[in-house]
Amino acid sequence: MADRSLWRRFLALPNDSRAKALGVAFLVALVCAASVSVTSVLLKPRQQAHLVAAREANLAAMVAALPGLDEILRASGARSLQTVLVDLRTGTIERGADAAAFDYIAAQTDPAQSTALPPEADTAGIGRLPNRAPVYLLRGTEGLALVVLPIYGTGYQSTIRAFLALEGDLNTVAALTIHEQGETPGIGTRITNPEWMGLWAGRQVANAEGEVVIRVVRGAAASAFEVDGITGATRSTTGVSNLVGFWLGPQGFGPFLARLKAGEE
Amino acid sequence: MRKTPLTVPLIDQNPITVQILGICSALAVTTAMATALTMSVALIAVLAASSVVISLIRRHIPASIRLVVQITIIASLVIVTDQFLRAYAYEMSQRLSIFVGLIVTNCLVLGRAESFAMRNPVWPSLLDAMGNGLGYALVLLLVAFVRELLGTGALFGFQVLPTIAAGGWFQPLGFMLLAPSAFFIIGGLVWAIRSLHPDQAEPDEFALRTGRQERVR
Numbered sequence: 001m002a003d004r005s006l007w008r009r010f011l012a013l014p015n016d017s018r019a020k021a022l023g024v025a026f027l028v029a030l031v032c033a034a035s036v037s038v039t040s041v042l043l044k045p046r047q048q049a050h051l052v053a054a055r056e057a058n059l060a061a062m063v064a065a066l067p068g069l070d071e072i073l074r075a076s077g078a079r080s081l082q083t084v085l086v087d088l089r090t091g092t093i094e095r096g097a098d099a100a101a102f103d104y105i106a107a108q109t110d111p112a113q114s115t116a117l118p119p120e121a122d123t124a125g126i127g128r129l130p131n132r133a134p135v136y137l138l139r140g141t142e143g144l145a146l147v148v149l150p151i152y153g154t155g156y157q158s159t160i161r162a163f164l165a166l167e168g169d170l171n172t173v174a175a176l177t178i179h180e181q182g183e184t185p186g187i188g189t190r191i192t193n194p195e196w197m198g199l200w201a202g203r204q205v206a207n208a209e210g211e212v213v214i215r216v217v218r219g220a221a222a223s224a225f226e227v228d229g230i231t232g233a234t235r236s237t238t239g240v241s242n243l244v245g246f247w248l249g250p251q252g253f254g255p256f257l258a259r260l261k262a263g264e265e
Numbered sequence: 266m267r268k269t270p271l272t273v274p275l276i277d278q279n280p281i282t283v284q285i286l287g288i289c290s291a292l293a294v295t296t297a298m299a300t301a302l303t304m305s306v307a308l309i310a311v312l313a314a315s316s317v318v319i320s321l322i323r324r325h326i327p328a329s330i331r332l333v334v335q336i337t338i339i340a341s342l343v344i345v346t347d348q349f350l351r352a353y354a355y356e357m358s359q360r361l362s363i364f365v366g367l368i369v370t371n372c373l374v375l376g377r378a379e380s381f382a383m384r385n386p387v388w389p390s391l392l393d394a395m396g397n398g399l400g401y402a403l404v405l406l407l408v409a410f411v412r413e414l415l416g417t418g419a420l421f422g423f424q425v426l427p428t429i430a431a432g433g434w435f436q437p438l439g440f441m442l443l444a445p446s447a448f449f450i451i452g453g454l455v456w457a458i459r460s461l462h463p464d465q466a467e468p469d470e471f472a473l474r475t476g477r478q479e480r481v482r
Contacts, residue, residue, distance in 0.1 A: 011325060021327040028322075028334050032341035039345045043352035050355035185363040 058179035081136035091255025124246035125154030144168045153243025156235035158182030176200035188236035212248045216241035274396040280373045281404040282455045287373040292447040298421045301409035303357050309398030315339045316382040316394035335378045343369045408450045416441030
């Protein structure tokens with residue numbers, strides 16, 4: 001009964017004593033922190049399921065909105081995209097791997113499935129580069145019609161996740177759709193504005209020398225390699241620009257796209 | 266009607282129209298009935314729970330740290346509510362975005378905790394919280410009703426007035442979907458309530474000068 005009398009003595013302390021103030025502050029903080037953590041952990045699987053569903057719906061909506069895709073699908077007889085696993089270190093497709101069951105989100109932080117990036121090479125702000133990534137391919141009657149790359153990186157204050165679709169020439173952006181971000185509401189979140197994401201369609205990725213030069217500029221775009229920035233959302237749009245450049249570059253899907261272009265897989 | 270802690274805040278002491286608290290969210294989430302309703306339910310849940318908890322421990326909250334303790338409790342409840350919305354009403358949580366999180370800065374919640382729950386037993390505190398939450402909900406739903414009906418011709422997403430775009434006769438008022446329209450509607454409400462209950466009107470802070478004024482040299 002010692003602890004009970006201790007508790008009684010604590011409650012009986014005058015409210016203006018220092019011990020009581022510290023004790024009450026500590027207990028309130030403890031109970032509040034515990035309740036927030038418990039709800040967060042318990043509800044996580046359910047929230048994650050919603051995010052996965054939203055991502056799939058986004059991919060489907062982006063593919064459905066691409067011009068001319070209906071004809072390709074009808075001509076090729078394909079019902080949907082083919083998912084393949086790409087080894088980012090070599091740029092080759094892994095045969096026999098179950099791409100549908102691959103947990104890409106987990107692979108991004110798992111030390112066994114990712115490699116740490118040196119800060120100077122980490123232009124997308126991702127910290128670790130996963131060893132393997134899923135890619136969605138769509139083949140028509142005239143060969144490759146569409147390549148959809150899942151890309152992500154740091155914007156102003158959150159991880160931005162997007163799908164980048166390239167046309168069959170692997171140099172023209174077919175579409176960019178951002179499906180997950182936590183940028184400043186009303187300011188940075190304008191990167192998910194369909195009009196802005198629509199600006200990416202038709203942009204060119206690399207110049208004649210093969211360098212990836214596509215980027216977001218301040219103000220209005222002047223060439224086929226540039227996309228208009230959003231005033232007030234400079235850091236968020238620069239983040240998108242950086243992550244697109246990173247994932248199309250030599251550390252991202254660059255080697256894979258080069259192999260694809262050369263005709264070998 | 267008998268006046269109880271539950272019914273007084275509905276009109277006589279309505280937090281929005283009389284105390285002018287919680288205006289920010291009243292502007293932001295009232296473009297549609299569905300968001301206004303969800304926001305009201307979230308606020309009532311946070312307000313009721315925080316009032317009960319604070320009233321329970323009111324005798325042991327040292328005066329020097331009472332605001333910190335209150336805001337910690339309120340903030341935790343807001344996070345929990347937000348997590349529940351994200352888990353069970355994902356679409357709605359996306360539409361409400363930051364405004365559920367901003368309940369924590371809603372003066373209404375802290376105001377009731379500080380002025381009522383700190384000084385009263387649990388049951389009256391709960392009634393007071395429910396009353397104030399319902400008063401807030403009432404105004405939110407009224408404003409949302411006007412804005413959604415006139416702004417889109419729909420209620421809870423169901424088309425009530427056929428719009429011209431859909432081959433009907435109703436021209437939606439785009440202005441109703443912008444934040445300033447909520448100011449006008451709330452202003453109209455305040456005016457209407459104070460015309461019916463003249464005792465709510467405060468005296469002028471400064472008397473307007475009337476008549477000819479001599480130029481002072």
